[in-house]
Amino acid sequence: MKVPAWWNCIPGYEDMREKAKLVGEQVLRPNADISDREGVYPKVSLQALADAGFGAVTVPKQYGGLGTGCSGFAVLAETFAQYCASTTMVWVMHTAAVQTLFAAGTEEQRQRYIPKVARGEIGGLAFSEPATGSHFWNVVSKAPRTSGGYLLNADKSFVTSAGQADWYIVETNSPDSTKSDPLMFLIVENDQPGVEAFPFDALGLRGNNSGPMKYKDVFVPAYNRLGDEGGAGFYNDTVIDPFFLLGSSACWVGIAQGAISMAVEQAKKKVHRDTGQSVASYQVIRHEMAKAQILVDSARSMLYRVAEKMDETTAKGVGLDTCLYPLWELKTHAADIVIDVTNKALQISGGRGYLRGGVERYMRDGRAGAVMGPTNEILRDWIGKTLIGLPWLE
Ligand SMILES: Cc1cc2nc3c(=O)[nH]c(=O)nc-3n(C[C@H](O)[C@H](O)[C@H](O)COP(=O)(O)OP(=O)(O)OC[C@H]3O[C@@H](n4cnc5c(N)ncnc54)[C@H](O)[C@@H]3O)c2cc1C
Structure with a gap:
């Protein structure tokens, strides 16, 4: 039995996926181990992605992007994650940051940043703060007005590519907005005085x-404000959340697929000399493989359906906030199944x-x-509130 090609790739994106696999095999996989063991930021792998044309994938071609839409973004993230999850998550955050810059930016900001990211510069998202944790829509940091711009003071708890990105979109409060949503985005360059990054020593995603x-008394010129003073929550709902939820879900699906594929290969190769049978020949092991693969495919089916619908929604000129509910279900499911599937893959692989x-x-x-963020607890709560007709965010 041959698994149909459409089950494993959104139709029309097969060539892109093959190209992604090639970079994965040649660069991401060989560098993944060193990133993990030594906590090395995957610069070489990220540059390889940019060199392959994946530096600004969702941005339209006339701005130097690839114009892949959400479908291409999902297929690429899922493929990269099978080789190096650290590189993939950096790339997902970067892509969400670039898309936000494109969506909220002025023509001048687009021209200033997009060509450089297409060549390999990296963007990051500095949202979460220690004071409000995973409630990244309620930051407490401030940026009072000063001559020609703002004086940013912000503590951020987790920033993917901290100290390594070329620039960050920092979410903070606007000085004296009269809008009900005080949020404002500032673009801060990594080498500006007052910008400091601290080490990341974690269980996984170690690269x-x-x-x-910390952003201490960082002067941000007014021309580096992204969008208006206040009202940036609009971009959280229509760009950052949709792109981050989709891209990160693709990453969890790819990790799960990478784990089960590795376990299956190992189980086929390992033969017990006493029984003359491979590990894969034990029916109980094959059941575990099947259960794991069904879980991966359940999340992948949601991923593809949501990605295609996001592209249709964009093509109709409708905001991607209309896709948030399916994205919440997708992210929660993908982040749940990756725990279960990788656990099954380890069991199938035995001591090795x-x-x-x-x-x-x-x-x-x-x-x-x-x-x-949004964590699975928060997402389940938003899903539950929606099911009983309550507003999801108060
Ligand atoms: C590898 C990694 C990369 C990250 N990258 C970035 C990044 O690039 N940019 C960025 O801005 N942030 C980033 N984050 C931060 C992330 O988005 C979350 O904000 C963070 O993981 C939440 O951790 P916390 O310790 O602040 O959680 P807390 O908010 O303290 O939560 C602790 C627990 O309480 C639960 N909880 C919290 N609030 C509620 C609620 N209202 N209802 C029910 N349960 C709740 C949580 O689900 C969790 O189980 C990253 C985090 C990690 C782990």
Whole structure:
């Protein structure tokens, strides 16, 4: 029996996926282990993605992007994650940041940043703060007005690519907005005085540099404000959340697929001399493989359906906030199944699965999904509130 091609790739994106696999095999996989063991930021892999044309995938071609839409973004993230989850999550955050810059930016800001990211510069999102944790829509940091711009003071608890990105979109409060939503985005360059990044020593995604950052008395010129003073929550709902939820879900699906594929290969190869049988020939093992693959495909089916619908929604000129509910279900499911699937993959692999550098890395990397914002607890609450007709965010 041959698994139909459409089950494993959104039709029309097969060539892009093949190209992504090639970079994955040649660059991401060989560098993944060193990123994980030594906590090395995956610069080489990220540059390889940019060199392959994946630096600004969702941005329209006339601005130097690839114009892949959400479908291409999902297929790419899922494919990369099978090789190196650290690189993939950096790239997902970067892509969400670039798309936000494109959506909220002025023509001058687009021209200033998009060509450089297409060549390999990296953007980051500095939202979560220690004071409000995963409630990243309620930050407490401030940026009072000063001559020609703002004086930003912000503590951020986790920033993927902290100290490594070329620029960050920092979410803060606007000085004296009369709008009900005081949120404002500022673009801050990594080498500006007052910008400091701290180490990230975590269970998984160890190449991510997702450590804390401090922005102390950072002068941000008015021309580096992204969008208006106040009202940036609109971009959270229509750009950042949709792109982050889709891209990160693709990452969890890819990690899960990478783990089960590795476990299946190992189970086929390992033969017990006493029985003359491979591990894969034990029916109970095949059942575990099947259960794991069905879980992966359940999340992948949601991923593709939502990605295609996001592209249709954009083509109709409708906001992506209309896709949030399915995205919440998708992210919660993908982040749940990656825990279950990587656990099954380790069990199928036996003691070898427990050794450093194999299936266990997928398990540690994938565990981040449920705690990354919006966390699975918060998403389940929003889903539940929607089911009983309550407003999801008060
Ligand atoms: C690897 C990694 C990379 C990250 N990258 C970035 C980044 O690039 N940019 C960025 O801005 N942030 C980033 N984050 C932060 C992330 O988005 C979350 O904000 C963070 O993981 C939440 O952790 P916390 O310790 O602040 O959780 P807390 O908010 O303290 O939550 C603790 C627990 O309480 C639960 N909880 C919290 N609020 C509620 C509620 N209202 N209802 C029910 N349960 C609740 C949570 O689900 C969790 O189980 C990253 C995090 C990780 C782990």
